[in-house]
Amino acid sequence: MSEQFYVLIVEDHRELARVLRAGVEALGENFAVFDAPSGEEALLDAYRHEHMDAAIIDLRLPGMDGREVARRLRQRHPDIKIFLVSGQPEAELRAAAEEVQADGWFRKPLELADLLDALERKLGLVSSILGDAPVSLSAAEEERAVGRMTDLMADLRGDLGARAVLLLNDVGRVVLQAGALDSILSQDTLLALMSLYAGGVKVSRMLHTPAPRFHFHLQAEGLRLHLTSLSRQYALLVVCNQHCKTLSPDELAAAMQRTVNGLLDVMKRLGILPSQREAQDAFPPLTEALEEAAEGGDDLLALLNDGLSPEEAEDFWEQLAVDDEPPTHAINPDVLSYEQAQRLGLAPPGEESSD
Structure with a gap:
């Protein structure tokens, strides 16, 4: 069950x-x-509740x-997150925020998305990827990196x-998140x-490409998922509902x-992603990959490399003959015909048998 969050709007x-x-409630049923x-x-509301997570307060x-x-x-x-909003000049609002040690402040007219994002961050709904970062990274560097990546998303x-x-x-583990999922996607679905x-x-x-570049688009009733490649280890997923903007595939991909590109830049500077040389070393050349995939299939590799002698090919085809009976099953498109086998050198040359 999702953690419950209590938010007070003044x-x-x-x-x-x-x-x-409406904006806060849209973050999820657990708000x-x-x-x-x-x-x-x-x-009065605050005193009636033993727990209050956040408050959005007009100055x-x-x-x-x-x-x-x-x-x-x-x-x-004591642990409540405070956000001040006001139409007053920025200097006055900033001074008030510093005075009460607010967790954030926003001038009217509000950018609702920015306020909701700040609320999610302070409530821990935006998790950090920096567990993979070098231990030498300073706290200030971590904070700047988290802020930059969160802003991008x-x-x-x-x-x-x-x-x-x-x-x-x-x-399938969520290592960085902007927005609440609730029960829309389970861990099994992400996996x-x-x-x-x-x-x-x-x-x-x-x-043997240096990095994957592809997009997947999946659609269900009232839900659209857009998955795009980031690296061999990470992918970016956008979860849309009926309120998502309608964009062409090219506009969405762009x-x-x-x-x-922004996330990759931050992650590379943090040392979270391997260098290009390390990535190349981690993935063997195509010939090595083929050999690994054919492990235990040395006879098949030998067949592909050396071909068959005419006698071996004749024996092969004779074993497949079934007394001229017509096939009772669908033709397998992955199976070579005799003519194709001849062209590939896997069957002895000669005239085709007549019906």
Whole structure:
């Protein structure tokens, strides 16, 4: 069962409060939202609950102002995440945010996607990939990298109107996430998606390309999934519902590729991805891959390399003859005809037998 999050909205403009509430609720069924038009009513709600995860507070309220509301909420719920919103000048809003140690501040008119992204980050719904990063990475470098990667994915999510944007590793684990999934996609579904992705990686490996480049698009009722390659180890997944923007395949691929390029740049600088030489060493040349795939099939390799003698080919075809009876099963398109075998040197030359 998903963790439950409790969010308080303190806003006296009812239309804005309605928009904020709808936006937070859209993050998932595990978000419980309470709204109040004044600080006094907000504190009553806060005192009735033993736990409150976040509060979005208008700085200017009738009666008690936003600063005082934030301070009292922190007394009641020390771990609450505070976000201030206001139409006041930026300098004044920034000073208020520093005074109450807010987790974020936003000027009106609001960019709702930015506010929701900040809320998700502070609640831990955007996880970090940096467990794979070198231990020498400083805390400041980690923070900058996480912020940059999160911004890239949040921007893509906002541009597309997507439900979520995920960075998946080769076993289907979500290593970076912007947006909430709830029960839309199970871990088994993500693993199946990456199994599909692995097929594309295998083709790239057999073709000995330096990096895979492909896109998968899957559609179900009310849900669209767009999976694109990032590297041999990572893929980017966009989860769309009916609210997603309608783009052509080329426009969608271009938008996703811009995000992929930005993520790759950060990951390479962090040392998370192998260098090009290391990647080449990890994937043997095509001839080695063929030999590995044919392990235990030395006779078949010898057949392909050396061919058959006329006598061996004649014996082969005689063993397949079935007394001139017509086939009772569908013809297998993967099986060579006698004529094709002759052209490939796998059958002795000579006149074809007449009916």
